[in-house]
Amino acid sequence: MALAQYENDMSACSRCSSCKWMPFNQVKSWRFARNCPSLARFTAHPYSGSGKMTMGLSVLKQRSELTEQVAEIVYSCQMCGACDVSCKVYRDDIDLSEVLMELRASCVESGQLIADHMMTVDALKKENNVFGEPRDRRGDWAEGLGLKDTNQETVDVLLHAGCRYSYDRELWPVLRGAVDLLRKAGIEVGVAGAQEACCGGRVYELGYQGEAANFADDMLSRINASGAGVLLTACSDCFSALRYLYPKMGKDPGVEVAHLSGFLADLVADGRIELAEPVPIKVTYHDPCHLGRMGEPFVPWQGDKLGRPQQLKRAGRRGVYDEPRAVLRAIPGLELVEMERIREYSWCCGAGGGVLDAYPEFGSWTALERLEEAEATGARALVTSCPWCVRAFRDSASEHGKELEIIELSELVSRATGTAVASEQGVGG
Ligand code: SF4
Ligand code: SF4
Known part of the structure; x- marks a missing residue:
């Protein structure tokens, strides 16, 4: 073993x-x-x-x-x-x-x-997504956007939506808004639509490493066929799978793997996204585990002078922490206050490791702990950069009667550019 x-x-x-x-x-x-x-x-x-x-x-x-x-x-x-x-x-x-x-x-x-995890794995095998939703509906979130189809033509940037954004209708406006922002900055992304499949990261974490390898192979063949130089995702789980798990499995994506938060930070820094509209709100930022400490690139450990046999090093310091904060600080009128557990020491949102499937009460409690930490800062909203975190926090906030708004980073950027897309929860201001 x-x-x-x-x-x-x-x-x-x-x-x-x-x-x-x-x-x-x-x-x-x-x-x-x-x-x-x-x-x-x-x-x-x-x-x-x-x-x-x-x-x-x-x-x-x-x-x-x-x-x-x-x-x-x-x-x-x-x-x-x-x-x-x-x-x-x-x-x-x-x-x-x-x-x-x-x-x-x-x-x-x-x-x-675990019975609930077996159902997840069965759903994946049958429908290519962790929810067991019909595979041919995977691209519905992008309907009407006129995005390039990577099954038909080559693109520079391949956008991988991931399972959560693909099937969580309430979150569709977030991803559609992000595409709109990118387009205004001159970046056209392509998508695989119904041909897109799960990245396999979730099943790897559940212990089904063989299944994960199959999904990784599928992803690599799609990246290859798209001709893209950049694989862009807005999901921290997919980001972590591509940056860490794939190379660990010996499956090099062969492209730059980017997360939306870093992509937006670069566009803001270059002036291609102008944040001119004040957003007068006090927010705190939640570091998703898989964007931060679990989002580090994989670096095989070569051993050291003492001949110690370690193979991997994952200390959490090379995760994505500064980029989302840089975006928030660039928004006029916005005040960023930090929680006590941040960056590589962030507290989990509760959605990781298959806990939401098998032990939902534990997942919700974990999110509640974080919501209380966010409330202690005096912030009116919690901002994060992962659809799984957004979902976990919104559900827990609604279950426990919390007033705190849960906002995805790109929603605030849209608002600061004056192009906010209405979502069910909305964005404070
Ligand atoms: S920190 Fe935990 S895992 Fe590490 S040596 Fe101490 S007890 Fe063991
Ligand atoms: S839940 Fe606890 S044991 Fe599990 S990975 Fe997080 S810190 Fe480690």
Whole structure:
């Protein structure tokens, strides 16, 4: 089992518990000092990053079995990577996120499957999306926009919408508004429409690595056929899959992989998008896990002078953090206030790791924690750059009666250019 590759990592854990908290020099209050949603919710050591490594080592050494109860704990985890970056503040020889991924792959290998995740995987195999929606409706979000069809012609920029934007009707105006912004800046994107398929990142995280490889191959063939030099996505999950998981699987996308937030930041900096319209609102920014610490590019570890056998390094510092903030700071009249857990130490939105499918109450609680952190800043709105985060926060806010507005970054940009597209939730001003 591939878990064996990480025996050294699991054995090296000193049980110091640093993975359970923000690094101490980052802590600003007791209330928001925790970093692990799983441990915070279930309050028992096995749910922590360290606890899962202990279980992994025990299973690997055949001191215990991978039972249904163990699998429940392994999957009650957002795969957010917060434990990993906190550990790496002190240790450079443990890749906790990789252990968690291989532990899930071991669950799949040994038949310890979560019923809701099996449904997701079946939906993907049948309809090419994680919701099981009809595959021929995937391109409906772009209807009437007149975008180039990459199945028919070559393009410079291939826009990959991803499953959430493709099938979440309430979020369609966000992506359509982003396309409008790009067009006004002189950038024509092409889409694969109904031929687009899931990037495979979600199934990889669920432990179905073979299925993920199939979706990656499909994506690479579409990128190749499009002739694009840039693969643009507005989804942080897809971004992370393309920047990290694909190269890790030995599948080089062969193009520049860009996220909409960085793309917009460049266009604003170049003056191709002019933010002239004041947007007088106090906002805080949520760093999506898969755009930030899990969105780092994959860099294979070559070993070091001591001959230590690490293969990967993922400390979270090379994620996308500055670009969305630069966009927000360029909007006249807007005030940006920061939460306590930011950048690589961000708290998860609750949508990661298949938790929303299998344990929705846990997902909603995780989002609520973040909403309360955002409220503590005095902000009127929480801005983020991922449709999964937007969905998780909007649902939790509505469930728990929170007034906070949830806004996708490009919605604010549209408003600051005077071209806002109405969405159901709207954009404050
Ligand atoms: S995983 Fe890292 S931070 Fe957590 S207990 Fe082990 S060594 Fe400490
Ligand atoms: S990945 Fe996130 S939820 Fe899972 S153990 Fe680590 S910090 Fe906790």
